Amino acid sequence: MTRGKFIVVEGMEGAGKSSAIAVVETFVQKLNHTYIKVREPGGTPLAEQLRTIVKSASHDEIVTQETELFLMYASRSQLLANKIHPALAKGHWVIADRHDLSSRAYQGGGRGIDEHVIDTIANITLKGFKPDLTLYLDIDPVIGLSRAKARGDLDRIELENIDFFHRVRNKYRQLAANDDKIITINAEQAIVKVHQDIEEILMKFLTT
Numbered sequence: 001m002t003r004g005k006f007i008v009v010e011g012m013e014g015a016g017k018s019s020a021i022a023v024v025e026t027f028v029q030k031l032n033h034t035y036i037k038v039r040e041p042g043g044t045p046l047a048e049q050l051r052t053i054v055k056s057a058s059h060d061e062i063v064t065q066e067t068e069l070f071l072m073y074a075s076r077s078q079l080l081a082n083k084i085h086p087a088l089a090k091g092h093w094v095i096a097d098r099h100d101l102s103s104r105a106y107q108g109g110g111r112g113i114d115e116h117v118i119d120t121i122a123n124i125t126l127k128g129f130k131p132d133l134t135l136y137l138d139i140d141p142v143i144g145l146s147r148a149k150a151r152g153d154l155d156r157i158e159l160e161n162i163d164f165f166h167r168v169r170n171k172y173r174q175l176a177a178n179d180d181k182i183i184t185i186n187a188e189q190a191i192v193k194v195h196q197d198i199e200e201i202l203m204k205f206l207t208t
């Protein structure tokens with residue numbers, strides 16, 4: 001049986017990940033592939049509980065950056081073992097809202113955690129596993145956060161200062177520039193153009 005494909009949509013708050021995922025989903029449906037959608041952190045009952053801990057803005061104590069990092073990878077480990085790997089093994093495609101690149105950008109770029117520390121944890125949990133394709137929606141944090149605020153209350157991470165998000169964006173762009181499986185899309189364009197770019201990338205992905 002042919003292994004399924006793993007496609008990830010990445011980007012900061014307000015970049016339009018949800019609508020981008022819908023475009024990917026429609027594209028995969030047209031190809032008649034069986035697929036599942038997952039999100040990080042989360043995606044399984046236990047991983048969703050970890051998501052709540054990570055994102056809640058109402059903790060009575062400070063969540064340390066190390067705790068945040070470990071919770072992200074604990075959630076990711078659960079999702080990989082219980083959803084992603086089994087689906088791919090059945091030949092199903094997986095469409096993910098975030099994956100390992102988010103930890104590299106947010107905990108690595110934003111928090112400043114040493115990349116060798118992240119590498120060590122990633123090697124234990126991911127064991128070299130990588131997406132077949134990552135679509136990174138690039139947006140100025142000021143624009144993205146204004147969009148996010150318009151949606152409603154912000155979570156604990158979304159409440160960080162603007163410098164944090166500039167560091168996150170810089171890390172995203174740096175990592176994307178050095179990996180040909182990460183394709184950057186200008187998320188500040190009209191939404192029709194963003195979706196058009198996604199479709200063109202997916203077509204190219206399937207013919208190479």
